[in-house]
Amino acid sequence: MKNEIMLEAPITINWAINNSCNFACRHCYSRNDTHDELARDVLFSCIEKVAKAGVLSINFGGGEPLLHPYLLDIASFASGLGLRVSMNSNGWLIDAPMAATLKAAGFTKIGISIDSHLPETHDSFRGMPGSHARAVAALGHISAVGIATSISTVICRINNASVKDLVSFALDNRAGQINFHNFKCSGLGLSNKDELDLSPEEWKVFYRSALAAKEREKGIDVSLDDPIIALLGARDTSSMVKGSVCGKLSLNIKSNGDITPCGFIPVVIGNISTDDLRQVWRESTVLDRMRNKKPTGKCSGCSKYEDCLGGCTARALALTGDMNNPDPHCWGTEGSESESQ
Amino acid sequence: MLKIQRNPNVMWREESDALADAQVGLDRGDDIEEVGTAVLFSGGAMLSINLLGTEIWKLCDGRNMDGIVKELFEQFDVQEEVLRADVQAFLEDLLKKGFITHEE
Numbered sequence: 001m002k003n004e005i006m007l008e009a010p011i012t013i014n015w016a017i018n019n020s021c022n023f024a025c026r027h028c029y030s031r032n033d034t035h036d037e038l039a040r041d042v043l044f045s046c047i048e049k050v051a052k053a054g055v056l057s058i059n060f061g062g063g064e065p066l067l068h069p070y071l072l073d074i075a076s077f078a079s080g081l082g083l084r085v086s087m088n089s090n091g092w093l094i095d096a097p098m099a100a101t102l103k104a105a106g107f108t109k110i111g112i113s114i115d116s117h118l119p120e121t122h123d124s125f126r127g128m129p130g131s132h133a134r135a136v137a138a139l140g141h142i143s144a145v146g147i148a149t150s151i152s153t154v155i156c157r158i159n160n161a162s163v164k165d166l167v168s169f170a171l172d173n174r175a176g177q178i179n180f181h182n183f184k185c186s187g188l189g190l191s192n193k194d195e196l197d198l199s200p201e202e203w204k205v206f207y208r209s210a211l212a213a214k215e216r217e218k219g220i221d222v223s224l225d226d227p228i229i230a231l232l233g234a235r236d237t238s239s240m241v242k243g244s245v246c247g248k249l250s251l252n253i254k255s256n257g258d259i260t261p262c263g264f265i266p267v268v269i270g271n272i273s274t275d276d277l278r279q280v281w282r283e284s285t286v287l288d289r290m291r292n293k294k295p296t297g298k299c300s301g302c303s304k305y306e307d308c309l310g311g312c313t314a315r316a317l318a319l320t321g322d323m324n325n326p327d328p329h330c331w332g333t334e335g336s337e338s339e340s341q
Numbered sequence: 342m343l344k345i346q347r348n349p350n351v352m353w354r355e356e357s358d359a360l361a362d363a364q365v366g367l368d369r370g371d372d373i374e375e376v377g378t379a380v381l382f383s384g385g386a387m388l389s390i391n392l393l394g395t396e397i398w399k400l401c402d403g404r405n406m407d408g409i410v411k412e413l414f415e416q417f418d419v420q421e422e423v424l425r426a427d428v429q430a431f432l433e434d435l436l437k438k439g440f441i442t443h444e445e
């Protein structure tokens with residue numbers, strides 16, 4: 001009874017509710033983005049619109065969403081409409097009372113960004129002394145009130161060789177999940193790419209060790225969101241959409257209401273305050289191209305194309321200008337076969 | 342008999358257009374087995390299910406297997422043994438994937 005289905009609306013909205021931040025991270029994709037924010041009443045009606053369209057969950061991000069003046073009201077309103085509400089935060093502002101307030105507002109999961117198990121590395125990368133300690137404390141406060149926790153780590157040169165340490169750190173802090181995010185090359189990530197991004201060969205080494213950790217560690221969900229792991233024979237093809245999930249399961253909404261396929265593709269396909277979400281989802285030519293990618297270059301002969309679909313669309317677009325080009329992180333060569341675990 | 346319950350962590354949605362298409366197909370006598378009418382989503386796992394699957398899923402509200410089969414038997418023009426076998430196989434799959442739970 002499993003079938004192919006064309007969804008009528010996204011499952012999840014990643015909502016960058018603001019772009020202000022109290023940190024200065026070197027890989028940030030949004031800090032230099034628009035600082036326009038939707039007015040409170042407009043934001044409420046947009047949330048209602050999203051719920052009516054059939055969206056099931058909203059993940060608030062930013063910037064630092066806790067700096068948004070109405071985040072808690074908006075989250076309560078969204079959860080009251082039956083939406084599953086989660087957030088990504090740097091954790092700085094989450095003490096015990098705030099964790100209780102977040103629970104009351106209906107948050108079911110909170111991801112805390114932690115770039116390294118080493119406090120000094122994390123603090124200097126984030127430009128904020130003491131931020132590691134506060135992020136760790138936030139994890140404790142959140143789980144104490146019964147909100148699911150995850151650690152979000154953007155993989156780059158400061159942490160690519162620390163998979164084991166990062167997973168042990170997550171286990172020690174009783175996080176339910178550790179998300180290893182691939183490096184997207186958007187915003188400051190693009191400006192600092194040379195300094196932070198890995199070579200394709202280094203990505204291969206990283207993913208081998210991350211997949212081994214995923215296999216080994218039963219007490220935590222090691223989550224990898226990069227389609228190119230298909231090249232290591234690792235994609236669970238039965239349960240997820242093929243290639244990137246952006247534009248197939250999820251959309252991104254910016255602080256000014258602009259809709260983009262994902263947070264890392266700066267192509268505006270509508271605005272939530274003025275457009276019909278289902279119509280944008282159905283009729284956007286950009287989404288159509290993302291859902292129907294065509295193999296080019298080495299992807300044409302790749303045995304993994306069906307699962308990988310050319311890798312991360314955002315990265316291909318940012319670095320080559322064409323979303324159909326092979327993901328620049330891919331280490332595969334013309335006609336390469338996958339290696340199994 | 343075990344009570345069958347949807348896992349509350351699963352997010353799910355019926356797809357109204359697909360549902361309408363399936364209904365039209367069903368009335369016409371088409372084979373609608375391949376038409377997805379609802380989507381279940383749990384963490385990284387996604388499942389799209391057809392009309393019968395969707396009806397079974399909606400009945401996973403604490404009833405037991407007999408209760409589900411009885412309810413569906415009134416809706417679908419199918420032999421009871423065939424229906425029971427389909428329901429059982431589908432529920433086993435959902436249980437294995439963690440989409441439903443069994444309670445005493």
Ligand code: SF4
Pocket residue numbers: 228230231298299302303304305306308309310311326327330331332
């Ligand atoms: S060659 Fe293309 S399809 Fe194959 S793994 Fe690399 S990016 Fe994916």
